Amino acid sequence: xxxxxxxxxxxxxxxxxxxxxxxxxxxxxxxxxxxxxxxxxxxxxxxxxxxxxxxxxxxxxxxxxxxxxxxxxxxxxxxxxxxxxxxxxxxxxxxxxxxxxxxxxxxxxxxxxxxxxxxxxxxxxxxxxxxxxxxxxxxxxxxxxxxxxxxxxxxxxxxxxxxxxxxxxxxxxxxxxxxxxxxxxxxxxxxxxxxxxxxxxxxxxxxxxxxxxxxxxxxxxxxxxxxxxxxxxxxxxxxxxxxxxxxxxxxxxxxxxxxxxxxxxxxxxxxxxxxxxxxxxxxxxxxxxxxxxxxxxxxxxxxxxxxxxxxxxxxxxxxxxxxxxxxxxxxxxxxxxxxxxxxxxxxxxxxxxxxxxxxxxxxxxxxxxxxxxxxxxxxxxxxxxxxxxxxxxxxxxxxxxxxxxx
Numbered sequence: 001x002x003x004x005x006x007x008x009x010x011x012x013x014x015x016x017x018x019x020x021x022x023x024x025x026x027x028x029x030x031x032x033x034x035x036x037x038x039x040x041x042x043x044x045x046x047x048x049x050x051x052x053x054x055x056x057x058x059x060x061x062x063x064x065x066x067x068x069x070x071x072x073x074x075x076x077x078x079x080x081x082x083x084x085x086x087x088x089x090x091x092x093x094x095x096x097x098x099x100x101x102x103x104x105x106x107x108x109x110x111x112x113x114x115x116x117x118x119x120x121x122x123x124x125x126x127x128x129x130x131x132x133x134x135x136x137x138x139x140x141x142x143x144x145x146x147x148x149x150x151x152x153x154x155x156x157x158x159x160x161x162x163x164x165x166x167x168x169x170x171x172x173x174x175x176x177x178x179x180x181x182x183x184x185x186x187x188x189x190x191x192x193x194x195x196x197x198x199x200x201x202x203x204x205x206x207x208x209x210x211x212x213x214x215x216x217x218x219x220x221x222x223x224x225x226x227x228x229x230x231x232x233x234x235x236x237x238x239x240x241x242x243x244x245x246x247x248x249x250x251x252x253x254x255x256x257x258x259x260x261x262x263x264x265x266x267x268x269x270x271x272x273x274x275x276x277x278x279x280x281x282x283x284x285x286x287x288x289x290x291x292x293x294x295x296x297x298x299x300x301x302x303x304x305x306x307x308x309x310x311x312x313x314x315x316x317x318x319x320x321x322x323x324x325x326x327x328x329x330x331x332x333x334x335x336x337x338x339x340x341x342x343x344x345x346x347x348x349x350x351x352x353x354x355x356x357x358x359x360x361x362x363x364x365x366x367x368x369x370x371x372x373x374x375x376x377x378x379x380x381x382x383x384x385x386x387x388x389x390x391x392x393x394x395x396x397x398x399x400x401x402x403x404x405x406x
Contacts, residue, residue, distance in 0.1 A: 178406050227317065
């Protein structure tokens with residue numbers, strides 16, 4: 001019977017050296033994470049409302065089958081936001097994993113070499129800035145502002161309390177886009193975000209998400225929902241003022257509270273104890289301030305796997321809205337495109353049930369010389385269409401700067 005084998009690597013090993021596009025998987029935050037290639041097993045999960053729950057059930061037996069005394073196999077995946085597309089879960093045949101700073105382990109399944117080769121990390125200079133003829137917003141700015149106004153009508157006249165509306169920006173780069181160069185740049189700009197690169201249906205999904213959906217280590221569960229944002233500034237005084245304004249904004253605190261209530265409601269019945277920040281904290285990323293609440297708890301036995309926790313939590317009001325069904329219906333009506341993998345879970349789960357899952361935000365899907373960028377904003381009763389439009393424009397501008405390196 002084929003089982004996993006493992007060996008140690010040096011603590012200074014860079015995970016990105018083992019990311020091989022277009023079929024490899026990469027997921028890292030602050031030096032911790034994993035990179036994988038090959039497929040000891042691949043499981044296709046059909047589209048449907050129970051896609052995540054189905055995936056969590058189907059992956060358990062294959063992971064157990066490959067487990068050995070010294071090696072814990074891992075399954076990696078990205079899932080579509082709304083389960084309307086088929087998803088693929090892969091157990092990589094080659095994997096490098098680092099969970100703590102001083103321990104890096106390499107795993108293989110099968111009789112092949114320990115690894116193909118280590119690719120050099122990326123240097124070089126950025127390409128020229130994109131010009132208007134290379135950019136196509138869907139919907140255009142006026143269309144997005146109209147969609148926000150329509151969402152506000154629904155909030156003021158019905159039971160919808162919050163909805164997250166997204167836009168896309170289609171980029172014609174006139175050159176083959178390199179996911180490894182792009183993720184290298186994203187990691188350098190914001191190492192505290194979850195940098196990821198994963199195959200999509202047609203290309204590669206690449207991003208750097210600030211938001212942890214959920215992680216599990218043994219019986220310890222963690223989550224870090226974000227909602228409410230303000231721009232960063234190169235001027236220290238202006239940057240401080242933006243942060244203070246966000247922290248005291250009734251509109252943003254209400255938007256954030258919806259997410260915190262959802263995460264608490266889902267996790268509390270699963271935990272012996274559950275704690276979270278009593279007040280939203282300010283979280284700084286390279287381009288945006290966020291309101292953040294950290295959750296930490298101890299799961300009841302038998303503990304759900306990390307992927308089962310994902311199935312219970314997703315979609316949170318941070319990427320959908322509340323009530324969930326009403327917000328999802330508004331998204332389907334007001335967004336003139338399919339989200340695909342944008343705002344869906346991306347991450348990993350191992351044979352012990354541990355794992356880490358982020359939300360696929362601040363991301364783009366690369367297909368040849370084209371990229372589709374995604375950006376969204378949370379709409380609540382006090383939202384202003386022009387301010388929400390500006391938030392999406394700022395997110396596009398930040399990602400476009402990194403895309404010039406890809």
